[in-house]
Amino acid sequence: MGSNPNVDPDRIMEKEHVIQDGMDISGHWNRMFEQRVIWDYTPELIDKVTEVEGGESFGWCYQCAQCIPVCPVDIVGDYGPRRIYRRVQTGEDLFESKDLWQCTTCMNCLRVCPKEVDMIKIMPAVRQEAILKGNVPEELQKAFENTFDYGNPLGESPKKRAAWLKGSDVNVPLMKEKKKADILWFVECYPSYHPRGIEASLALAKVLNILNVDFGILGAEEKCCCDSQRLAGEVGLFEEFAEHNIKTFKRYKVKDVLVTDPHALNAFRKEYPKYGAKFETIHYTTFLAPKMGELNLAKKLDHRVTFHDPCYLGRHNGEYDAPRDMLKAIPGIDLIEMGRCRENSYCCGGGGGGMWLDGFMADHVSERLSERRVEEAVETGADVLAVCCPYEVSRFEDAVKSTGNEGKLVVKDIIELVVESME
Amino acid sequence: MSDRPILIIGGGPAGLEAARGIADIGFKAVLVEKEGILGGTPVHSSYAALTPDFRPAKEAMAEMAAAVTNNPGVDVRLNSTVTAATGSLGNFEVTLNTADQGEEKISVGAAILATGFQHFDPGRETQQYGYYEFDDVITLVDLEKMLSAGNVVRPSNGEPPKRLCFIQCVGSRDRQIGNEYCSKVCCGVAAKESIEVRKLVPECKVFIFYIDMRMYGYWENEIYWPSQEKYNVNYVKGIATEVIKKGDRLLVRGEDTTMGRPMEVPMDIVVLSVGMEPSKGTIEMGNLFGADLNKYKFIETVGGAINTVATTVEGVFACGAATGPADIEDSISSGSAAAMKAIGALRRAVTT
Numbered sequence: 067m068g069s070n071p072n073v074d075p076d077r078i079m080e081k082e083h084v085i086q087d088g089m090d091i092s093g094h095w096n097r098m099f100e101q102r103v104i105w106d107y108t109p110e111l112i113d114k115v116t117e118v119e120g121g122e123s124f125g126w127c128y129q130c131a132q133c134i135p136v137c138p139v140d141i142v143g144d145y146g147p148r149r150i151y152r153r154v155q156t157g158e159d160l161f162e163s164k165d166l167w168q169c170t171t172c173m174n175c176l177r178v179c180p181k182e183v184d185m186i187k188i189m190p191a192v193r194q195e196a197i198l199k200g201n202v203p204e205e206l207q208k209a210f211e212n213t214f215d216y217g218n219p220l221g222e223s224p225k226k227r228a229a230w231l232k233g234s235d236v237n238v239p240l241m242k243e244k245k246k247a248d249i250l251w252f253v254e255c256y257p258s259y260h261p262r263g264i265e266a267s268l269a270l271a272k273v274l275n276i277l278n279v280d281f282g283i284l285g286a287e288e289k290c291c292c293d294s295q296r297l298a299g300e301v302g303l304f305e306e307f308a309e310h311n312i313k314t315f316k317r318y319k320v321k322d323v324l325v326t327d328p329h330a331l332n333a334f335r336k337e338y339p340k341y342g343a344k345f346e347t348i349h350y351t352t353f354l355a356p357k358m359g360e361l362n363l364a365k366k367l368d369h370r371v372t373f374h375d376p377c378y379l380g381r382h383n384g385e386y387d388a389p390r391d392m393l394k395a396i397p398g399i400d401l402i403e404m405g406r407c408r409e410n411s412y413c414c415g416g417g418g419g420g421m422w423l424d425g426f427m428a429d430h431v432s433e434r435l436s437e438r439r440v441e442e443a444v445e446t447g448a449d450v451l452a453v454c455c456p457y458e459v460s461r462f463e464d465a466v467k468s469t470g471n472e473g474k475l476v477v478k479d480i481i482e483l484v485v486e487s488m489e
Numbered sequence: 490m491s492d493r494p495i496l497i498i499g500g501g502p503a504g505l506e507a508a509r510g511i512a513d514i515g516f517k518a519v520l521v522e523k524e525g526i527l528g529g530t531p532v533h534s535s536y537a538a539l540t541p542d543f544r545p546a547k548e549a550m551a552e553m554a555a556a557v558t559n560n561p562g563v564d565v566r567l568n569s570t571v572t573a574a575t576g577s578l579g580n581f582e583v584t585l586n587t588a589d590q591g592e593e594k595i596s597v598g599a600a601i602l603a604t605g606f607q608h609f610d611p612g613r614e615t616q617q618y619g620y621y622e623f624d625d626v627i628t629l630v631d632l633e634k635m636l637s638a639g640n641v642v643r644p645s646n647g648e649p650p651k652r653l654c655f656i657q658c659v660g661s662r663d664r665q666i667g668n669e670y671c672s673k674v675c676c677g678v679a680a681k682e683s684i685e686v687r688k689l690v691p692e693c694k695v696f697i698f699y700i701d702m703r704m705y706g707y708w709e710n711e712i713y714w715p716s717q718e719k720y721n722v723n724y725v726k727g728i729a730t731e732v733i734k735k736g737d738r739l740l741v742r743g744e745d746t747t748m749g750r751p752m753e754v755p756m757d758i759v760v761l762s763v764g765m766e767p768s769k770g771t772i773e774m775g776n777l778f779g780a781d782l783n784k785y786k787f788i789e790t791v792g793g794a795i796n797t798v799a800t801t802v803e804g805v806f807a808c809g810a811a812t813g814p815a816d817i818e819d820s821i822s823s824g825s826a827a828a829m830k831a832i833g834a835l836r837r838a839v840t841t
Contacts, residue, residue: 128662130658130700130727130728131700131727131728131730131743131744132728132729132730134730134743134744134751135729135730135731135742135743135744135751136730140751146744148744148746149749178615178617178730179665180658180662180663180664180665180666181664182665405733410731
């Protein structure tokens, strides 16, 4: 038998001679990979979690199991708050466990939890302690270091944060020059650097110009909002970046902040105020949905479209209608819903650090969350999977390829569809 | 001895028993009921059989009502509500409003609030189980009505169900909804109804999805065990999380926790075991008499374990489900207790 790198050799149990019910099951035929009998329970390991600030509600689980069917990771693996509680109660140290890094903080468990066991607080709190002890998956650590060194998790040059504008004739003023604007557009990392993110950014810039929105961007002054790093446990990094961004915002006179990224929306609305931020944040779909009538959407698109709710726009921040209103305003689009949508939407797998844990996750799930979601989209008969979170375009496009659905389904940001129908 | 009667508000099991008890001892009672018929929720919500003894609810409540309607010690006021109350132990001045007859002021020595509960509305907070969406998702109360009519069928097509399940703890034990308490009766009622369904539709398979079955005392051997041993009801540990439509059936998704495996089980009817909340009358009457409500808006009792009917106002008592989730046995016992405490308090107030 080959050796499996996921199995700790010390935990393999094998008896040399065993005959059971007349059957010879000696040697590897009776091999077990862990102790079957529960010899004791480990309340101290539950205490270890609940004693961390933010981890308190972990101890409240009464095993009703409502979280399991809605946990996106359990659907492709063996996971969920109820199970984690039980494992910790029977000997698993969450601080050193693979279970610590699989949660995408999608919040679907909290939505249905009658006891309010809050993984959105528990996971970052325990991860923070684990990181301090140096226990962090390598690829995630790399994303943290990139963020620290370059201001973005991709490791791209901070000076080139506005380079996406090069070669485009669209007018995107810098706040450094403009000083004052109605709207400060916080572009974020993937929309600034990722090729598909850039395409969506150019589309949004074009629409803002057509609508005569008085806006500006920060360019090289902008740093990652850092919300996903925070949820992945890097709270110190988050604090530093929050303070930097808030200081930058204060330099200019703006009314509201517009974001492309629902993770930035979440950070600015819920976390930045703790560090002195005083501004309103709006997601681009919420901003544009009521303005769709002002655009000349002359070209009829012949698309069957299904829409993926981003966890941090929908469940975390309650916006389900604006993206749909935008899609419905585009002529020719036939909007069909997936089974899991709105409050019960599936997760792309990118949240809570998942964006930088694809290698790690591959060892623990039967398929990627993004692959499962793409299969659900294909099942509806849609030819376009519409998204409005910058994590999703790249994740779903990779998944379209890996599931062999190229040619059947394309992934597009809603803003790209809007611009298509204007041409 | 005070010549002032004791006011009882609510003609359900608790109020009926309190009124009968007061009259039996030789005091006078005024029983105020807002509906035109006595019997309370078991009658108004068309309960089929009582838990745990399976006695027809209508018959049992009629027996309780008969004990007060022809009783010279009880002045029954139907279609009446209390609209004002002042005074203190020994002398409360209350205003009654009776339909078609208008207002009347009466003096009473003490008051017993027996204003009961209402069933939790499973579509109020979340649409998790699709109660408003799917015809075949019903509540324990809806099933009681069907059982009373002797006709258990799928509301969507009128056909008898081949598979029916109960989902426990809907609207109870839930911090997000705000009802953190156990509603006490739903486990027993679900087990009782499961037996009735198996009797009425023997070919229907019946399942109960639960966190832990709360069958205190004799309910264990009187309902729970027979439902499993004699009527082959299937108990599965693990609450379903959602109900979705699959073809013309419902699919119940959850986790079988003892197996540690997800489950997706088809059903024809899903019964939500809804819990108890304070009735509108309980909140209104508590406020009218100045009695404190607890955080769930049931009437707060202040005597701890040794006095379950005293409220924050001297001379005002509460019993039955007005003080929190209670089954009929509990309600009737506490109706009796309230009668005794009210008489005792009144007698002491008058003699001292």
